[in-house]
Amino acid sequence: AQSVTQLDSHVSVSEGTPVLLRCNYSSSYSPSLFWYVQHPNKGLQLLLKYTSAATLVKGINGFEAEFKKSETSFHLTKPSAHMSDAAEYFCVVSRGAAGNKLTFGGGTRVLVKP
């Protein structure tokens, strides 16, 4: 069994300040972990993924995430928020390469204030 918990349903930051989106997971297997972003009325766009290589993963638009097995966490960060980062973010776990089912976190909605 696997599960994903995004610890914050809403995050509000000021433009130019750091962003932290928290994600904890549980999995009986070696997981693959992903962060996706969804802008209003759009599909989900991949930000970055962890698939058992380097634990610090760099993604698009200045985002990065660190896989911490001991803490079962995969938190997403960005040093400086931009207005265009306002969106909903989903942490997703997949059971390795063979898993056909993804488990989605509940999502974190990010508001960026000018």
Add this chain to the structure above:
Amino acid sequence: DVKVTQSSRYLVKRTGEKVFLECVQDMDHENMFWYRQDPGLGLRLIYFSYDVKMKEKGDIPEGYSVSREKKERFSLILESASTNQTSMYLCASRGFGAGSGNTIYFGEGSWLTVV
């Protein structure tokens, strides 16, 4: 870039109508998925296809069927639309080659309203 195309972005259908949602991917991916997304409920898997003519029920298959006659196309069918099927439907695909690396790619979504 991988492209997953959902041909209908916005549809309005009447209760009892048969509805087809089409999805096409251009990366020769083996796996394709249909999800629905509802406020407060997140994304829920309706059906999954791991290859042509192969399908597997997801978490909420009731009221839906799927068709995968060609590798690039995965159709979601609502045999008799009901108002509780008003939702945003997301198609996705995944390949396992060196370039894809187990990544799932999503379409832009189809907003369906059943009246």
